[in-house]
Every structure is written in C-alpha cells, then in structure tokens.
Amino acid sequence: MKKWMLMVIFVLLLSACSEEVQPTAQSEEKDEPKATEQQADQEQEGTEKDEESDEDVQPADAEEDSEELAEEEAVVEAVYELNEANWTLEPVSDEYNSQVVLLTIDDAPDTYSVEMAKTLKELGAPAIFFVNGHFLDTEEEKAMLKEIHDMGFAIGNHTYSHQKLDDVPEETQRDEIIALSDLIEEVIGERPKFFRAPHGVNTDFAKQLVKEEGMLLMNWTYGYDYFKPYMDADKLTQAMVTGEGPEVDVPYSLLKPGANLLMHDREWTAAALSDIVTGLRDKGYEMLDPEKIITP
Template identity: 35%
Template sequence: MQKDQLLTRRRALLTGAAVVGAAGVTGLLTTGPGTEAARPTTPAAGAQAAGRPLKPSAYRLRPLTGYGPPRTPPGRTPVRSAPLLRVSGRGSTMVLTFDDGPDPRYTPDILDTLATYDVRAMFFVCGEMVSFNKDLLARMSDEGHVVGNHTWSHPLLTRLTRGRIRSEMERTCDIIEKGYGERPQWFRAPYGAWNRAAFQLGAELGMEPLAWTVDTLDWTSPGTRTIVDRVENGAAPGVVVLSHDAGGDRSQSVRALREYLPELLDSGYRVTVPRRHHV
C-alpha cells in the first residue's frame, strides 16, 4: 500500500472514530534534563495576544530534577488502568508530542524548528510510516528526541483481538529499535482509545502509556492561529500537548509550531521530554 493511501485511510478513521477520554492518573512522569533554548531576539507577542501571559520561570535555566512515583523493580513496568496525562518537575515544564509520523513532507520541518530552539520533543511513530522513512527516525535519535510506539498501522485497538494488538505493538517496537537504537519506553493508543489489553501488553513490552493534557485538534485543519491559541491557552506546568506530523496535510501544524514554541520559551516554559524511573 502506498504512503498516500495509508495517510488517507488514517484520516478517514480519525473522522469516524470515537475518542475514549483519558482520565485518572496525573503528574506521574518526570521530565528529562535536555538543553535549554535561547530566547528569541524579538519578544514574542503571541502569549499576550492569547490573554495568558505568564511570568518568566525562575527555573528556566536550572537543571531539572523531577518528582515522580515510587520506583518499580528492574524489568517490571506497572500495569495501569489509565494513561499518564501530565509531567511533573520543577518550574514551568511542558512536553510537546507529535503523532502518526514520520512523514517526509512535514516531520523534517518540525525537527528543524525544534533544532532552532534546541528543544527536545516526543514522536509517537507508526511502524508502517517508519518502514518508509527510517532516516527520519535516525535523525530523531541523533537530535535527542524521544520516540514512542503508536502501533504499526494506527488501528482502533478496542476493535482488535489481543493477538492483533500485540502484533501491532511488537512489530513497531522492533522497527523502532532498528532505526532509533533502542526499544521504545512509551506507548500511545491511536485515537486515545485504550483498553485493558493495551495497558497489559504495553507493560509486558516495557512501555508506559502516555496520553495528553492539551489536544490541538490540528488534524481537523482549524487554521494555524487556532492551533497556536489552543496551545497558549492550555499552557500550564506539567502539560502534555498533542499535535501531529503525519496523517494528512500537516502544514498548519508546522507553521503553528514556529509561532508558539518561541512564545512558550519567552513566557518561561521549559519544553523538554519525560524520563522513566529506573532502579
């Protein structure tokens, strides 16, 4: 199946799928150190335009040491009943996540913008897309981004058998390991549709489930300004932002990141990636 057909099929699924609302567990991740970005030369006005300017964070240039849940024994990942929704850490920490890629039309531009500000992000990739774009996965690894498992073909997991869910996860873990250099430690269910099998199998494969706090709904192509406003209005310490770098026309997502990222940094946010606890 060609890439354009895969993307069209995935966009059609997005339109009809019922998104299962994530609820419950919050503040159970810690964020990794990462390198801080330089402030833009021109003060950003977007945060003020959105009516939500924040005072600069005193922790912006300090090393990050987070607080999290009790550590689990080596080699054992807890089986959760709800996905993680937020991150914890000192100061105004946030995490940017991008789903469904990598896509050679949009992912490189997103990586370029992140590199401009020396910011790390999370990419929840589909194995099917990785098979066409292994070079982009290698670039994510080289530039310090975190790669998570978003299944092989982006199906609605609640409609699959346990064996099919395992296959979707395992195949993606394998191809990520080959292209990224290590197996993924994070998993996100397509459409946010989680079930018990997804939590259990994800834990068996050593992955924590991560959802999001702020959904930009960029897949609906609401306009660049709307995406920017949603990120700025939802910005708060611990927030995890959901955007997309594939699955359709993501040019608005690319342009929006160029606007809101420097504005977040100028408002004092520390944009970083989560870190797993290990004994």
C-alpha cells in the same frame, strides 16, 4: 752447528710473532670501553624513549577520563512522574521546576516530521515523536526516523497501523505494539520508552503489554491541530499557547504546569511550531526533556 743456528732463528721468529700479536690484543681491549659507552648511550636513549612514550600515553589516558566524566555528567536524572488522572508530568519534589510542558508529535515520520524536528532542534526544545509503522515502509522513511533520533529526540510507539485497539482482538493488539517496537529498534538501535494509543483508546490487555515492554503509557492534556477550525497556523498557535479552543467547546484554558501537549505531523502544525514554543516560553514554561520522565 747448523742445527744450533736453526734453533736460534726459530726462537727469534717466535719472539717477533709474539710482539706483533700484542698490539692487536691491546687494541681489542681498548675498543671494549667504546662498545660499553655506545651500549650506555643506547640504554639511555631507550630510557628517554620510554619516558617520552609514557608522556605520550598520559594525555590519552587523561582524555579518556575526561570523556568518561563527560558521559557521566551527560546522564539526565529522571525526576518527573506521570499523573494518570490528567496526564500531566509532575516533579518528584519541590526542588525541580514545575513550570514545564511536554511537547509530543504523533503520526511520525509522515511528511513534516524531519522539518519539525529541525525547528525544535534550532530552538533547543526537546520532544517525543510518536511513530507509526506504516510510515516506515521504505528505506527513505526509515532514514527520516533515524535522522530525527540522531538529532536527539525521543521516539515513541504509536502502533504499527494506527489501529484503534478496542476494535481488534488481543493478538492483533500485540502485533500492533510489538512489531512496531521491533522495527523501531531495527532502525535506531533501541526500543521505545513511551507509548500512545491511537485516539487515546487503550484496553486492559494493551496496558499490561505496554508495561511489560518497559514503556510508559500516556495520553495527553490537550491538543487542537486535528480539529478543522485549527487547521491554520495562526489559530493553532493561539490555541496551543493559551490552552483555549472555543471553536471546539473549550472556552477555558487547559494549559497548566506539566501539561502534555498533543500535536501531529501536519503542514499547519509545522508552520506554527516555532511560534508555539516561543509563546509557551514567554508564558514562563520550560519544554520538558523526555529523558527526565520516569519510565517502567
């Protein structure tokens, strides 16, 4: 009897335990859809973030494309070639303006070159600054050259020590030219594209070396600031704008389309520079961008 009663009690206890467990299982089953909804919300948020991320990337890509296009548009086409018969620059076809002059400044960056570069920059007038190595002995002088280059001006090779090339052996000529190109590259990050010999004196060896170095050898059409009668801003302005130098036996004008104008780092030239540019423009001449000149 006792055994039977114990068995009944045991069965009743098992039934009670079974009923208590079921709600827990149902509760867990009801929580699952909630977890699924949360997961869906997370996936949706992730998708939205991905879409936002894609939207964020698109303007950057567009900006890069715009910058690349601007760089392509900034490339200047070389369409003027040097006439070695008179050292003028001539357009390769009639579609380009022939009424141009090239401004060049020798003996940079001595004393007034940065000032002259700033004047030209304000006027929007491009030029070539021909450099001597003995004006690049100090860090301050190198900084002056870099400043001129950073303003957008072309830098040319005028030999290291302004040596008259036909007075020295070929090895010295090589050093005068190559050493300066190396130094210019060290300062501004690129080698010069233009070469002008001191006093306009070249040798066959120097001509070949300059060509091998990828530089265009040029002299000039006219210049007056190294003659004593024109060491005055007003007189120099008159001579450069008209092309005439009667005080030095040039009573006629040397100004012509494509003229290659020689000037120097000089106090009177710096003072006259703005009026020279303005005067030439008033005569209908455009200042030629050196980037438009065909080089080797």
